Amino acid sequence: MLMDKRLKHITLLRCFDAAARHQSYSLAADELSITQAAVSQQIRNLERSLAVKLFSREGRSMLLTKQGKVLSEYVAKAFEQLSQGFDRIQVEPAEGVLTVTASPSFCSRWLVPRLWKFSDIHPNIQVRALASAQYEDVRHSELDVAIRQGEHIDHNVYQEDLFRDPVIAVCSPKVFKEEKLHQIENIERCWLVEALGSGREDITWQRWFELAGLEMKSEQTKWMEVTTWEMGINAVLSGHGIFLTSSCMAQDLIESGALVNPFDIKMEPGLRFSLLYDQESPRIARIQAFTDWLKAELN
Structure with a gap:
């Protein structure tokens, strides 16, 4: 023919x-x-x-x-x-470069600080971490794995839920002491820091106040809005107010004592984090090694 x-x-x-x-x-x-x-x-x-x-x-x-x-x-x-x-x-061997993308905050606050653990287990796989807030086309690009937050569903590639992360309030120990936040009603005196475009429209201080059983007095509230989780965390690390954040973003800082979670209030189910990749990628062996490690690390 x-x-x-x-x-x-x-x-x-x-x-x-x-x-x-x-x-x-x-x-x-x-x-x-x-x-x-x-x-x-x-x-x-x-x-x-x-x-x-x-x-x-x-x-x-x-x-x-x-x-x-x-x-x-x-x-x-x-x-x-x-x-x-x-x-x-053209299936590639497990050894080689693996390109992973995630939001700027997740990359800098959670993923990159832990990548040394993956390198210890898989020294022949070099991970290239790219920070991006966009939903890139994993199938038609050089990206191998995407970690994304929010409710977006991509029907063109394999996608699974990684975890649901509750949202908590965090502040510096200095603010906790000075504002006497052992009494929850004193939060009204604090600057309230909130991340825009967090992936869930109901993750707001208004909802947090409702969960706490407090009345939010808008005319007396002092606000600060940021565009990423990392910016909000940096703000409260410097002693500026109290911030609503995804728990995983602040986990290490709370454990080290740099930040405190003053209230036993969690906004649940919290943020949805998803894992996306092409199951027919020639680098599937590399992808599988990384995703197995990622799930184990999260658990």
Whole structure:
């Protein structure tokens, strides 16, 4: 059987696939490490060769036409099958580099300080830790494992719950003593530090006060908002107020005495941490070694 001459456009189809998934030429260019102009030119070449319009512009987005949607579906399936074929013949050994991504706070506060333990057990696996708050495409990138917080579900890769982490209030020993926080009602005198975009909309001081049976007097409350758990922890380490944090982020600091958890109040079920990876990755042996260690360390 002769090869379909249209298959000579495999490079153009790779560019089309990226643009179709992102609905953006600029994001496709970032993924492919080429310029946006090059993406635009390759799409035009493909459209001219097929005599079909594949994209239409709406605002800043490049939306697929009816014909483009049909082609995108088949191209995605074709590339998926090719990837599976490559994986079957190119399974890598356990030794080598493993790229793990997690939120900036989880990376710096929990993961990186413990990676030496993994290296002791698996000295031939070099872990590259990347801090990112985004939900990257694990299947179509150089990432091997993603650890994410929040309720997002990714149906394109394997995903499982790692753990649910209760949220607690922490402050410095100095603030605990000066504000006399052995009496819970004295919290009204403290600066309340809260992380925005924590992954759960109900993780707020308002809800904490309700759990504590206290009335939150908004007009008297002193607020400070931060964008990461690490920023909030650094704020209270310096003696600035009291912070609602995921327990695992502050665990070592509480054990060392640098921070205290003054109240026996936990916001549960707390934050959901998920593990994501591609089960058909050629680095699956490496991934399995890391995920086994991660689960054991968390338990």
